[in-house]
Amino acid sequence: MAIQSINLINNKVLTEAPSKAVNGASDNINFKDLLLDALNNVNTLERESDKMTEDFIAGRTDDIHSVLIAAEKASVSLQFITEVRNKVMEAYQEIMRMQI
Helix, strand or coil, X not given: CHHHHHHHHHHHHHHHHHHHXXXXXXXXXXXXXXXXXXXXXXXXXXXXXXXXXXXXXXXXCCCHHHHXXXXXXXXXXXXHHHHHHHHHHHHHHHHHHCCC
């Protein structure tokens, strides 16, 4: 699911960005919305992973593979959004260091 969401973000960027550049429309998706969607997706994956883990511990499911896959998806998506945040912060700091 995390990979699909990243692909959805990439598809939105590729399909929405050219129309904004050509038409100049302000109703297209912006970077803030992409980040918020990604954060919501990470939060959803974390909750799903926690629920699957609780179900496994309680004995409601015995499929350890899906539990581990859900946990890994949540972990990878969290690492991805953390790296995006780090790059945004680095870019901001670089802009703040520029001489006027």
